[in-house]
Amino acid sequence: MTIKAILTDIEGTTTDINFVHKVLFPYAYDHLAGYLRGHEQDEIVQSVLEDARAELGQPEADLETLIRAFLGWIEQDKKVTALKTLQGLIWVAGYEQQDFTGHLYDDAYEYLQKWQQQGLKLYVFSSGSVKAQKLLFGYSDFGDLTPLFGGYYDTTTGHKREATAYRAIAADIGLPAAEILFLSDIKEELDAAREAGMATTLLARDQLPAQSDHTVVQTFQQITLTNI
């Protein structure tokens, strides 16, 4: 099967897990309460707060209750859409003030460019919001890489461990799922993509798994786009 598009995860795939867990998440944690208190009346924040109340099943929850809930979700790395949207809003200042740049492995940078030049279409699927994805690639270690990508998908399309998300993405991209290669460091995400008919490759950046029924590589350089 000829691969015509690549759909990539971010954390653990294009980007070091440590950047997400030791830079981005702590920044959001530290700035969350101040951000919410300062932006409570913003339309997007109102919508995030309503989504959080619905997630909690507490329609009357006040701001301080919601702040505690968001902080707890960060501590537990919960992929709650309201939290992910909020984190994207908070990270804007961090990127704009150059507190950090979006980490990208050298090989990811090199091969994403190469694949685009070869005519492949590139897409991102992350639990981080589309806004957060565009920030990470827009303010990356290698400059603005957003022109590399034809589209971005987050949990508003579906959850990464559910095949329906990958079916929806393939339909949106407009290619048969079998012509899309999904890259991730998480087996359950790859299982879901495969169930939807996509080709899959597991990125094992630090340690090779004892066994895997997905193709396993350590860097983008080792990824093959034929005979998958």
Ligand SMILES: CSCCC(=O)C(=O)COP(=O)(O)O
């Ligand atoms: C888009 S940068 C922040 C990543 C993030 O918030 C996250 O939860 C990581 O999720 P991924 O699906 O990329 O593993």
Ligand SMILES: [Mg+2]
């Ligand atoms: Mg990942």
